[in-house]
Amino acid sequence: MHPWRSAQHVLLCDLCETVPLQRHCELCNINLCVNCAVKHLSDSSKRHNVVPFLHKKSTPNYHKCRDHADKHCEIYCEKCGIPLCSTCVTSGKHKGHEMSDILEKLSAKTESLRKDLEELETRIYHRYDKMASDVETEKAELEANYGKLTTDADEQGEILYREITAIVNRRKSAIAEMKSTHLDALNKNTEEITQKITELKQIISDLKSMLNSNDVSLTSTYKSRNSEFRTLPPKVRVTLPSLSPQKINKDQLNEMFGSLSPLSINTEHGDTMKSAEAVSFPPVKPLLDDPHVTATIDTGYKYLHSVSCLSEDQVWTCGMNETMKLLNLQSKQLTSIQTKSGDWPRDIAVTRDGDLVYTDPSIKTVNLVKNKQIQTVITLQGWYPRYLYSTASNDLLVTMESDDRKQSKVVRYSGSTEKQTIQFDEQGRPLYSSDYDIKYISENRNLDICVTDPSTSAVVVVNQSGKLRFKYTGNPFNTKQSFNPSGITTDSQSHIMTTDSYNHRIHILDQDGQFLRYIYCDLRDPYGLCVDIRDNLFVAEFGTAKVKKIQYL
Incomplete structure (x- = not known):
């Protein structure tokens, strides 16, 4: 039996086959001891890239079995979702379970990670970023829109200055309150989108690290959240109030001055959502015993x-x-x-x-x-x-x-x-x-x-x-x-x-x-x-x- 397949799992140099390996040439894809690595590098016909064996990237980083310390996991249990060594497989605990080669599982998982990363970077993240930009644009236009409302109220108020000063002030107060409510809703929407963007950045970073590590234990436990992020967060939809001035009638100034339409703030759910809900959950209101x-x-x-x-x-x-x-x-x-x-x-x-x-x-x-x-x-x-x-x-x-x-x-x-x-x-x-x-x-x-x-x-x-x-x-x-x-x-x-x-x-x-x-x-x-x-x-x-x-x- 070859020494590296013995019970002790001693991994030997591919060249001399007598000394334990310590290095790996990523160009030639061979494992080397220290002495052989020196000789290997002396070959100037190629640009060899010799790295410590544990840092090699061309083959999977098998991790040791948690139940059998002297074994490496080369099998993957599909039912239990964990890597197994050969002893685990023959122990009977996973009898009847579907097994797959750890390399095949790694390849499939790696491809899944790459697809998730590509979708997050090329599609999902940019759409969130555009949503955030749209809300910022709406916020930037908010001053102009509400400024026009205030100006309309002023023009109407100057015509009836003495009689309706108090009414004008009340209307301005209502506009200011609506503006504040409008801005609060947009700020909250921004916070929600920003929070999702932060999560996306972290997931993207984690996926990149996971792909670079080539660590089976990490990739095998990875749970994709892409389906969650494909549904964009709710977008605040606001119907701006408008001022409806009417002809002057001193006996009915309050009514004839005109009223502001209600500030309407609704949530328009992104992509996969049909519905639109209010910006926040309403406070609980108990039923009266005596309506x-x-x-x-x-x-x-x-x-x-x-x-x-x-x-x-x-x-x-x-x-x-x-x-x-x-x-x-x-x-x-x-x-x-x-x-x-x-x-x-x-x-x-x-x-x-x-x-x-x-x-x-x-x-x-x-x-x-x-x-x-x-x-x-x-x-x-x-x-x-x-x-x-x-x-x-x-x-x-x-x-x-x-x-x-x-x-x-x-x-x-x-x-x-x-x-x-x-x-x-x-x-x-x-x-x-x-x-x-x-x-x-x-x-x-x-x-x-x-x-x-x-x-x-x-x-x-x-x-x-x-x-x-x-x-x-x-x-x-x-x-x-x-x-x-x-x-x-x-x-x-x-x-x-x-x-x-x-x-x-x-x-x-x-x-x-x-x-x-x-x-x-x-x-x-x-x-x-x-x-x-x-x-x-x-x-x-x-x-x-x-x-x-x-x-x-």
């Missing part, structure tokens, strides 16, 4: 069915005629819009930009109202649009019914582009009934899509992929009263709230469909629902045509 009405709005309709919040004190409403009204908490009509068809809209919603959208089944369209001008954004064929919801990512979710009244589905749109259709469960059965066209819709903070289905006395909830999560069919502890859901909305706590019209109450559920409690508040035929940015609940009463603002958190 109460804080305002009542008389809408003037004969029958009222939908309400959607523009702000904390302004709501859009629609009933069973062609007019949609914007009202304040004092029941004053601020503006109104007539439908394009002259028929009554089935549902309304307010986008994240503050524009009104409505469905018009009579001409099979979904329409956007911008600066009092009506634009058709969706035109359907073979389907009637019914109810709709504007999501945090500014998509539109629309419930619709087929012309023959035999099918119902939910469709997600980005602008006029159809992105997703939700109609069947995993067994191919319809998720929604087809014999009752009321199907109010909302998207929860966890991106679940919630639809009321009065025909089946259920609230149908699917996840963002359209997979059925659960159906809520009423309080399980109250089986004596029927459940008749119509309107639906969700809040910052991921509560789901749905009206129970026949029983004159609202059900509050958690995000998993567990009943929490009722809201009564002397409601009569509650129908449509919405919440504002502070989680105030607005309820449209069908028969009284009133909107009630309720504090329940």
